[in-house]
Amino acid sequence: MKKIEAIIRPEKFDITKDAIEDQGYGGMSVSEIKGHGNQKGVSEIWRGKRYRVDLMPKIKIEIVVSDDAVEQVVQTIIATSQTGSIGDGKIFVSDISNAYRIRTGEQDDAAI
Amino acid sequence: MKKIEAIIRPEKFDITKDAIEDQGYGGMSVSEIKGHGNQKGVSEIWRGKRYRVDLMPKIKIEIVVSDDAVEQVVQTIIATSQTGSIGDGKIFVSDISNAYRIRTGEQDDAAI
Amino acid sequence: MKKIEAIIRPEKFDITKDAIEDQGYGGMSVSEIKGHGNQKGVSEIWRGKRYRVDLMPKIKIEIVVSDDAVEQVVQTIIATSQTGSIGDGKIFVSDISNAYRIRTGEQDDAAI
Amino acid sequence: MRGNKSRWLNVLYFIMCVSCLAYFSTRLVFAGDPSGTVNYGADGSIERLGYSINFTWTLVAAFLIFTMQAGFAMLGGFLQAKNMLGYIAHCFIDGTLGAIVFWVVGFALMFGGSNAAPGLEKGNAFIGFSGFFLSSGSYDVETVMIWLFQMVFATKAVTIIAGAVAERMKFVPYLIYSTCVCGVIYPIYGHWIWGGGWLSSLPYGAGCVDFSGASVIHTVGGMLALTGAWFLGPRMNKFNPDGSSNAIPGHNINLVVLGTLFLAFGWFAFNAGSTLGATDLRISVIAANTFLGGAAGASIIIFASYIIFGYADIGLSCNGALAGLVGVTGACAYIPPWAAIAIGVLSGLIMWGTVIFVERKLKVDDPLGAVAVHGANGIWGMIAVGIFADGTYGGIRGCITGSMEQLKAQLIGALVAMAWGLCTGALLFWLLKITIGLRVSELVEYEGVDIHLHGSPCYPAQAELTSQLDTTEEE
Amino acid sequence: MRGNKSRWLNVLYFIMCVSCLAYFSTRLVFAGDPSGTVNYGADGSIERLGYSINFTWTLVAAFLIFTMQAGFAMLGGFLQAKNMLGYIAHCFIDGTLGAIVFWVVGFALMFGGSNAAPGLEKGNAFIGFSGFFLSSGSYDVETVMIWLFQMVFATKAVTIIAGAVAERMKFVPYLIYSTCVCGVIYPIYGHWIWGGGWLSSLPYGAGCVDFSGASVIHTVGGMLALTGAWFLGPRMNKFNPDGSSNAIPGHNINLVVLGTLFLAFGWFAFNAGSTLGATDLRISVIAANTFLGGAAGASIIIFASYIIFGYADIGLSCNGALAGLVGVTGACAYIPPWAAIAIGVLSGLIMWGTVIFVERKLKVDDPLGAVAVHGANGIWGMIAVGIFADGTYGGIRGCITGSMEQLKAQLIGALVAMAWGLCTGALLFWLLKITIGLRVSELVEYEGVDIHLHGSPCYPAQAELTSQLDTTEEE
């Protein structure tokens, strides 16, 4: 099993989520983070004074899938959430050694 | 060392946390996420119009423990936060290659 | 590649972030969590009644770096965010098996 | 599934209301000779001009008092965010449905027989019975004006209780309770004091005197709140098995401070307006006393909490301000400024004491402190008249002038108010409890009444994440 | 880059304003004989005293009405947090810039020729043309008093539309639109009804009668809102490709309830103040009817939503209260209390029906329900005068007294208001659309107008995390 952590633009979350679900991977956990990669931030004003905000809001999606599904999910995410400009985000894949479904107590791939 | 990520119902957080602490595992990190597994979401109304909310709020607990403690913690979580209905959550276990305590600079198991 | 998860004091976030950037590791994801280690919590009052808050707010920084950079980043974080008193936080390091840059589709170390 | 039974009860209740309204309405359309028009501008007599000044004063006071409804709603900052909507819904319904109930029946029970205005002729020392629907004889500019002024009072009295039953009460019982209090319980006691009833003609001093509602509104409201909170039981997690209690922090103290300020604003008009006339220049003393009482109540808590905790507890100090305002409500017209300060200081301390007493001794959970703020200080406010009245207004003389007579009348008034509030409250809540039940299920309480009773959280999530939520229409 | 074109338009617009102001100002400095001082206190005649009572009443009413601006701003709780600042900016600008525009031109177009006060002599049945800048003859205490009262009315009318075009309109077109409505569209229709124009002298009944703005403010405002929302198109994600629509939850229902309460508060003064005199004791009936209408509108929605959904929908019920208030606005002075309740109940239901109609049939996206609350109920309010007026005030007799004449006049007034609102609105928005464009880009809409048009989110993030953000000064 692998965990796919995708950090994407908030405005792409909707269609990315739908695309993943269309392929049958229902389970996911979503949280709000802030971050920056090569992105420079934007400027806002506060009572007549400009300032720079250098951490941008992003959405982090975590999906745990079986090893063979990783590539498909990653490609789906890239396809749907790419805009080609800086700030598109990153995807990290890591190993999960075990998973449990709390409702039933099932383990491993059966639990995802 | 292993990291246990448990995604549970918010209303079970309290007793789960107490149960874990009772067994002596004090350190944990908690965050709010939204997610769905096989759960269908609930409906709300907005000015006379019903709509569906399909990501449900959950609590994510992250606990890093030494390898031999994993099973006990996982079973404790399952025992305390199971209700038997859909939406109970998941537990994922993964490897941690190193840990540091910032206060002292200690490493590995000593740091947890 | 490794993922460094550092859980630090909110008030140290600023200088820690600057220190990491100064060493050239731009990309990071930041989120707010609550947690406790050996820390005891603080007391607040609510309409004439004292109560204890035992999960303290912390900042979690996640940085994915190539294997050889891990030590440097970890030491930088420890150096900048250490105060020596309880509540300084923890750093966990784990393996990342793959990374993708969504904008370009690049993989592995090139994507960080 | 959830609340289906209540839903039908609601339908029933609704049909009952509508048919009763329809019946009367038809009668009203054909009621003879509505006398609703007077214009004193054209005719130039001094009496009429003086009358229209007083008329306008009372009306403007009624408008200003209405802002207290917003003030009450803001006090919901003391509650958990997940139950906020439930509380403000109660405030909102008290103010809207309550107005209609008071129009239908409450006003007639309260002021019938008082002869305060045309169309209020019938009634005895215990209850009034004319002025229903403001129809025929009571469709007169003066009667309507008094109705408006009394209506904003009545709806405030009902709203007091909303704070004590917050975070756990079912919706339909609240509707029924609110209707009963506004339509029957409050008006009957009110009749005794203000409608020419028996308490106002007690043979001690000047009879039982309550300038603007220390007993009528605050004591009765506070006692009803106590019974309500008692029958409902404490909120989940409020008391530990060992009997100790937990703090359940609210969500927005800023809102509480603003609410207190708006309540204080309304209170100026609440008390000064109770002269029903601006040519009665005592209004300035009344307004000043009102504010000094509140200021003293707030200040004493600031100091006390700072000394005891090392923190200036602003939330509690807001309660102190309200306690001070309640405390001077009964006496504000009869006392000099220094007495207002004395009353306010004591009110603040009484409030704090009562908060602790209710929680530790009675083990009753009163989220907004309605019992401490309104109940205890309403009683204290009645007694204060008997102590501090200096005889310069209306001939009311308290202990400081050497006479104990007035104090007796006040004590009787306060005791009757307590008894009336506790008995009717207990009866009402007991009946509701054994029939349709008072309390929401544990799940509803856990997840908050907002999403379960009102279909939406009060603050729908709006962070980047959730504004992207896929929302799909259904049915 | 973004909005550079509009920026220059804005500069242009600004220079135009300034030079026009400068031109007139110089003339004004040298205008002869300002007559702005009268003190009726020294001289003791009863007429003058009566006059100053009425004067003060109207002025105080104007002050209280002003709080409605805050009430309107609070309704923004129905919107998404990311667009909140855009909406309150509109409210704020309507109230400030609008006052200046009404001073420059609107007041003169509306009341010129009405002879309501000194300096308003010139004008005909279709348009007025004296009183610009409140200068020379109209620099008189009475004229200024009426201006102030009418100014708060006018700015409210403009603000209605802000709710319908919220979350997606560009800034400069809004400025231009707001100026045009406040300066020309609203005053001209207003002149026809209140400024001595042709509608007020229709040969049916007492001529077209609109006590405090059911048509002038609410129908015209609602129709302008409809055209605005129509030309702008729905918000992103509002309608699905299959024609069904989605709910877009707002961010703060508490704020909406508070806003409704403050609007109701202002509405007391709005309606009762429209007598322009406190010696006209009908003010009490007006105030009571106003509130009963709102209360009935709110209550019916509470019941209806509870029966239909099983939830008491408080947000919708707030809209119901406003609908009831709008519904009685036209008739409040002419009807007995029971009729106010009947009107309010129907208003609530009409509002809900219109919400569904606008969304499902017209496919127009009206985020705050301005069309349903103000448009539909403004029309209903006009008709209600013709039905329920009982002849006790001003001789206005509706159907319930057996006469159909008044109803005819009211229908004509309502139809003219609709036609006027729809035509001028369509023209204005069409012109704006083809010239500078109405709508923000898709990106701006996605990320919220706040950061793009106003440079800052309404609620800058303040959690532990972001308060630590490294903020560096630039330029």
Added chain:
Amino acid sequence: MRGNKSRWLNVLYFIMCVSCLAYFSTRLVFAGDPSGTVNYGADGSIERLGYSINFTWTLVAAFLIFTMQAGFAMLGGFLQAKNMLGYIAHCFIDGTLGAIVFWVVGFALMFGGSNAAPGLEKGNAFIGFSGFFLSSGSYDVETVMIWLFQMVFATKAVTIIAGAVAERMKFVPYLIYSTCVCGVIYPIYGHWIWGGGWLSSLPYGAGCVDFSGASVIHTVGGMLALTGAWFLGPRMNKFNPDGSSNAIPGHNINLVVLGTLFLAFGWFAFNAGSTLGATDLRISVIAANTFLGGAAGASIIIFASYIIFGYADIGLSCNGALAGLVGVTGACAYIPPWAAIAIGVLSGLIMWGTVIFVERKLKVDDPLGAVAVHGANGIWGMIAVGIFADGTYGGIRGCITGSMEQLKAQLIGALVAMAWGLCTGALLFWLLKITIGLRVSELVEYEGVDIHLHGSPCYPAQAELTSQLDTTEEE
């Protein structure tokens, strides 16, 4: 540990207050012949009726002005959430404790010797000394009425400074400072202008004239704010080592807009009420000028910020509105509407210029812009009287009528106000700094004063997570 020293100081301060109050109170109980009752309704003379109209007007104005306290509290939206409670606590304490201080001593120093009402006989050109505690002679309806009106003024003046010292001041020094300003500093300057003191009888024009507080309230308040912010030093992270400054965004612009609207609402009464009489029909011109000034100040900033930044900066525009309101405060009664607009436009620009000047040149950190809004525009408001007064009211003639005399008097008044504010402020803050210290520790500033001084965050976390927090009772 933290704040233990201050705690004992607080106890001391408290005991001092109490014993002083107790001493006087006992005397007061036995004071002879309270004359606090007059009812002008019964007796029908025209003079008395006129008197009671004016009496009521002033009282209602005082009520409405009180809402400004809520408005000030809402401006805290400009601050960081972690310090919000600290700021509103200051506002709340200024309004409550301040009232008591003004009752004890401030009023007597300010109006003693003015003979404005019974019991205010003793005093000279520099200071008054009768009317303490509103006792004996001054326990009269008229005196109490004037006290109430002046009390709401005084508490506003104190609150101005809260904005400049926000986010970093200790609690006990704030208490002491607030007491001193409300009890001594403000009243003494006020006496010079309004209490029959030397400035009002300067031999130029009509003497120094300040209609409703441009110098008394705003200049003095603004200068005290400047010294306060100066002695406290800038907030952490405000200035970079290279001298450039950072923006520290607040947490709720919506709240700021609402606060501005409530302040504008109160300002109507603030200025128009200052006639102390409604039979003085100039009140309409005053109210209209007040609002036009504010509207002009807001509009100019909307345009200017849009042209300069490409964004319509609503927060700054709210400050512009307040600047405009402050700017016309001194002159509102003496000028025609066009002049109010001119003053407002300039006020807005002066405000922006001063914000930049204070930050860049003085390197003083004024979180809410109190110096720019109140200080700078208070001075400008004084000067504006000398320029724009058109001679139609009170015989005040400014430059536009060709006379320079009045301008001289105004300049002297403004300079004296500046000097007084700066000197007393510097003395007070310096004394506090060297004794108990002004500023919270770095840790407290980092984590927010709310949890450290007031024991709770202003917005206790309420998300799903934290509402589940295990909260256990202790002590």
